[in-house]
Amino acid sequence: xxxxxxxxxxxxxxxxxxxxxxxxxxxxxxxxxxxxxxxxxxxxxxxxxxxxxxxxxxxxxxxxxxxxxxxxxxxxxxxxxxxxxxxxxxxxxxxxxxxxxxxxxxxxxxxxxxxxxxxxxxxxxxxxxxxxxxxxxxxxxxxxxxxxxxxxxxxxxxxxxxxxxxxxxxxxxxxxxxxxxxxxxxxxxxxxxxxxxxxxxxxxxxxxxxxxxxxxxxxxxxxxxxxxxxxxxxxxxxxxxxxxxxxxxxxxxxxxxxxxxxxxxxxxxxxxxxxxxxxxxxxxxxxxxxxxxxxxxxxxxxxxxxxxxxxxxxxxxxxxxxxxxxxxxxxxxxxxxxxxxxxxxxxxxxxxxxxxxxxxxxxxxxxxxxxxxxxxxxxxxxxxxxxxxxxxxxxxxxxxxxxxxxxxxxxxxxxxxxxxxxxxxxxxxxxxxxxxxxxxxxxxxxxxxxxxxxxxxxxxxxxxxxxxxxxxxxxxxxxxxxxxxxxxxxxxxxxxxxxxxxxxxxxxxxxxxxxxxxxxxxxxxxxxxxxxxxxxxxxxxxxxxxxxxxxxxxxxxxxxxxxxxxxxxxxxxxxxxxxxxxxxxxxxxxxxxxxxxxxxxxxxxxxxxxxxxxxxxxxxxxxxxxxxxxxxxxxxxxxxxxxxxxxxxxxxxxxxxxxxxxxxxxxxxxxxxxxxxxxxxxxxxxxxxxxxxxxxxxxxxxxxxxxxxxxxxxxxxxxxxxx
Numbered sequence: 001x002x003x004x005x006x007x008x009x010x011x012x013x014x015x016x017x018x019x020x021x022x023x024x025x026x027x028x029x030x031x032x033x034x035x036x037x038x039x040x041x042x043x044x045x046x047x048x049x050x051x052x053x054x055x056x057x058x059x060x061x062x063x064x065x066x067x068x069x070x071x072x073x074x075x076x077x078x079x080x081x082x083x084x085x086x087x088x089x090x091x092x093x094x095x096x097x098x099x100x101x102x103x104x105x106x107x108x109x110x111x112x113x114x115x116x117x118x119x120x121x122x123x124x125x126x127x128x129x130x131x132x133x134x135x136x137x138x139x140x141x142x143x144x145x146x147x148x149x150x151x152x153x154x155x156x157x158x159x160x161x162x163x164x165x166x167x168x169x170x171x172x173x174x175x176x177x178x179x180x181x182x183x184x185x186x187x188x189x190x191x192x193x194x195x196x197x198x199x200x201x202x203x204x205x206x207x208x209x210x211x212x213x214x215x216x217x218x219x220x221x222x223x224x225x226x227x228x229x230x231x232x233x234x235x236x237x238x239x240x241x242x243x244x245x246x247x248x249x250x251x252x253x254x255x256x257x258x259x260x261x262x263x264x265x266x267x268x269x270x271x272x273x274x275x276x277x278x279x280x281x282x283x284x285x286x287x288x289x290x291x292x293x294x295x296x297x298x299x300x301x302x303x304x305x306x307x308x309x310x311x312x313x314x315x316x317x318x319x320x321x322x323x324x325x326x327x328x329x330x331x332x333x334x335x336x337x338x339x340x341x342x343x344x345x346x347x348x349x350x351x352x353x354x355x356x357x358x359x360x361x362x363x364x365x366x367x368x369x370x371x372x373x374x375x376x377x378x379x380x381x382x383x384x385x386x387x388x389x390x391x392x393x394x395x396x397x398x399x400x401x402x403x404x405x406x407x408x409x410x411x412x413x414x415x416x417x418x419x420x421x422x423x424x425x426x427x428x429x430x431x432x433x434x435x436x437x438x439x440x441x442x443x444x445x446x447x448x449x450x451x452x453x454x455x456x457x458x459x460x461x462x463x464x465x466x467x468x469x470x471x472x473x474x475x476x477x478x479x480x481x482x483x484x485x486x487x488x489x490x491x492x493x494x495x496x497x498x499x500x501x502x503x504x505x506x507x508x509x510x511x512x513x514x515x516x517x518x519x520x521x522x523x524x525x526x527x528x529x530x531x532x533x534x535x536x537x538x539x540x541x542x543x544x545x546x547x548x549x550x551x552x553x554x555x556x557x558x559x560x561x562x563x564x565x566x567x568x569x570x571x572x573x574x575x576x577x578x579x580x581x582x583x584x585x586x587x588x589x590x591x592x593x594x595x596x597x598x599x600x601x602x603x604x605x606x607x608x609x610x611x612x613x614x615x616x617x618x619x620x621x622x623x624x625x626x627x628x629x630x631x632x633x634x635x636x637x638x639x640x641x642x643x644x645x646x647x648x649x650x651x652x653x654x655x656x657x658x659x660x661x662x663x664x665x666x667x668x669x670x671x672x673x674x675x676x677x678x679x680x681x682x683x684x685x686x687x688x689x690x691x692x693x694x695x696x697x698x699x700x701x702x703x704x705x706x707x708x709x710x711x712x713x714x715x716x717x718x719x720x721x722x723x
Contacts, residue, residue, distance in 0.1 A: 002345060002521055003665040004635055006589060036093055037315035037324035039100055040336040043081050045400045045723045047126050048408040051079045051104045054129040055121075062112065065406045071111060071153060072233035078107035078376075078605070079402040080329045082122050082135075083336075085597050086347060086632075090524070093337060102126040105135065107605070109148055111233060118143035118606070137615045138598045146202050146231060147610035149374050150193070151404050157235045161228060162191065162208065165240045168257040169224075177222045177270050179212045188213040189222065192458065194364045195374070201613045204231035205241065207364040209487065214273050216280025216651055218459040218483040219504055223268040225364045225488075244363050247490045268488070270503060279501060280483075280651050301391035301420065302708030305701075309449050311395055311417055318419070318449040320674055321468045325451060327415060329401045330605050332378040333453055333464050340472050341674065345664065348518040349476065351378075352636075353603035354455075354462060355586050358485060358509040361493040365507050368485065370457075374608025377455040377462070379403040381414040383718050389463075390416035390452060392712070399453075400723065410723045415453045422446035426471060426675055437692050441684040444675060448475075459483040463655065470675040477661030478513050481653050484645045485509065498646050506645025512586035513660065514602055517635040518595060521669070524632040528592060567591040567622065585618035586638045593621050595632040602636055637662055 043051070055076055056063045064073045083089075084100030091097030103124035110117050120135040120143070137143070166173070166181045173180045179187045191208040198205045207227050212220040227242040243250040246268045250256040259265040277285045288294065309318040314325055320341040326334050334350035354377060358368035379401040384390050399414035428443030449468040454461055461482035467475040487493065489505040500506040519526060540546035567588045585602035593599075604616045618636070639660040648654070666674075679700035687694040 001667045001669055002519060003663070003667045004517060004519075004590070004637065005663045005665060006637070006639060034312040034315045037337065038313055039084055039089060039092065039102070040324040040326055040334075041081070041314040042326045042328075042399070043079065043104060043126070043402075045408040045410065047102075047104065048079050048400060048402045050127055051106060051123050051129055052076055052402065052407065055106060055108070055123065055132065058132075061108065063108070064112075066151065066404060067153065067406055069153070069157075071157060071235060072116070073112040075109050075111070075151075076106060076402075077109050077118075077148070077151070077404055078329060079104050079123075081105065081326060082124075083334075083600075086518075086595065087597070089336075090347075104129070106132070109145070109151075111145065116145035116233060118145060118148050137604075138617075138620065141615055143606055143615060144202065144610060146204050147606040147615070149376065149404075149605050149609065154230070155193075157238070158193070158206070158208070158228060158230060161230070161235065161238045161240075162226065165226070165228075165253050168253045169260075172257060172260045172265075172267070173210075173222070173224075175269075176267050177212060178272055179222070181210075190217055191226075192218065194368050195371075195608050196367070196369060196611050197609055201610055202231075204609070205229045207367055209364045212270075212273065214280070215278055216483060219280040219486055219501065219650065220273070221486065221488040221504070222270060223488040223503070225362055227363065242363070246488070247361075247492065249363075268503065282651060300387075300708070301393050301418065302705075303393045303419065304705035304708055307393075307395070308419055308447075309417065311397075316417065316449075316451065318468050319470045319678065320472065321449070321474075325415075327378060327381060327399050327453060329376060329379040329403045331373045331601070331603075332381075332455060333451070333466065335451075335466060338474070340666075343522070344520050345474075346518055347520045347524075348516060349466070349474070349664075350516050350601075351464060351478075352514040352516050352601055353585055353607075354457075354478075355512040355514075355640075356460070356485070356509050357512075358507045359496040360487055360505070360507045361490055361496055362487045365487045365493070365496065365505075368507075368509075369611065370485075371603065371608040371611065372455070372457045372462075373603050374605050375457050376403050376605070377457050380456050381411050381453050382456055383411070383413045384416050384452070384454065386413075386715070389454065390450075391418050391420070394418035405722065407722045410721060412717060415451070417452075418450055420448050420450050420467075422448055426469070427673070433689070435690065437686065437689055439685075442681060444470075444678060444681045447680075456482065459485055465661075470678050472666040472670065472674045474664040475661055476515060476664075477659055478639075479655040479659040480511055480643070481655050481658065483651070484643075484649050484653055486645070498644065500645055500647045500650055506649055508642075508644055510640060510642050511660075512638055512640035514585045515637040515639075515662070516602065517637055517664070519633065519635060519664075524595075525630050526633045527629045527631075528633060528635075585636065586640065587618075588636070589638055591622060591636045592628060593634055593636065594624065594626050594628055595634050596621075596624075599634075 055061060062074045063076055066075045082103040082105040088100045092099050101124055103122050104126060106121045106123050108119050110119060121132040122135050123129045123132045163182050170180055170182065173189065179189050181189045189210050190213040191210055194207040197203060205227055207225055210222050210224040211217045212222060214220055223246040225244040226240055228238060229241050230238045232238060240253060243253060243256050245256055246266055277283050316323055316325060323338040324336040328334055332351040336348055337344065338346040338349060354372040356370040358365055360366050381399055386392050394416040396413040397415040399411045400408045401411060402408045424446050426444045426446040430441050431439040433439055451466045454463050459482055460480060463479040465477045484506050486504050486506050489499050489503050493505045497505050497507040537547045599621055601616060602618045607614045639662060641660055683698040685696045686692045687696050
């Protein structure tokens, strides 16, 4: 049996084998070799290039390069691995079946036809593709063209429309901000766009927040927000529909300009930003009161006798753990075939979606409901800085993405793997003799192996971690950092957040992150039960009349629940945000459903721009009227937190206090704590009590850890380019 435990939540879900007692892992299971794990490996640059070349060679598709006009053309937007079906993968991994055919998922925007649409294809076999076939969403629905993610070309065209529209406002912007939009050189304005892009299916209307383009421009709105309708395939028909400036709405740029010229406009005049130590920058400023040094290096991670993990391709091994991993361009980290001591624990554990719902007084703030899979949160995995994002000792892995690009793009050091001293013992005990001495001391140093990547989705940076502990516990965790999504301060906005700087409102928002956890405990036939602790008054058998309150575990066997599934709790929601969306996949803390091959994920890259009629309806997963006992079960987990921004979020939100996740823990699965196999304990026993002058110290590692300093200086590149 294994427990799924949410951070900070007492209630737990136990998933267990459906036949007989929990097994004791024996020596027979083995870790699959790297060539077997490679069925889950991301596509190489060569494979990505081969898929693109093949599809562009098909005359019936009529594909053009992504870059360059016109917008109304057929383009290849995304190529990534199409994972094998679970049944086929298990036949290969466990039963000696045929190796699943390696295929790619290709997303094509058919914008150059009378009825534009988006179509997904399975392309293969790799590495030399020769055929393709359409992929269908559950229910057979087509992908509306308006639901497609934004592209670099569409942003460039938006910039052109905005530049033309803002010409009448050039004087207002120069006078009030010292920056402008056209021919601006080093004093430029930029914009951030808001989603969803409208209020109903088929719309593509985006509110754009104007900001001064300085370091940390997300914290420099100028008080102007512009609504652009860009739904037509012809950019010549795009138009500005509304404007908001410092609390007032206007129907056109000319109306706003005339109000300024007449002197009837309440102008928001911004101070000149300093050349150095800008409040939105990382430049040091001020001093700590204690005077303790900060201009020298702090503590570092070291590997005194070398690495204790093994990375072969996409197969990662550490202690009892082994797993295959990949980094999807669409949604991020995905683990497959997770095993402990050769026994499979989970077939898949993966990130599905990250959502942020905002509230505010400005139109952009009240409209903001970010669903980050729609922004390619797995493709914005920029270089991890050695010694900052990951320890100097980490192993780094490059990623290759073909996302809105005319070829594969290499993202160096996109993933890191490292062993982390937790700073707290995994377990320890001091056995006192209560007379000033002891019988023994024993302890095992705490370590975890960390698999990490980051997603920089415009202003926010998500740090995605999977941690493997020697006692069979896995932790999934995400830290939120980066710049807050902020809007221009008005007195009316105080209801929706905090004034974090002179002209800046930090908007109240809720972060919700959704995970898929496909547990396979001793096979695919699993059941589950919940366990709560309840207190009850009982009659004391050894002291009549006394009624002590005793806590006991209350086990509840899983049943059909609501319509053939089990759901628990409602995820945290922002109050007063005026949510306009249907229930997203993050509605529940936890939901358990049967595994279906046509339900591989709970969201999609199209949900952001069409949240009203989502192609992947997670509620549809829950309406299946099926038994969920002794079945192949999937747990869908939501974690999140309410973020009330404050001045200390400047310049960036800090990671302490802004992390959420869950644990997978063995529960009567092993005969004892499996970390007893570690050779890291220290045992101290006195040889001559009560004198305690001679001690027997037992260690199974070298007496001294040795030197622990990496002499290499810090280096960083930061580029990601076509390969």
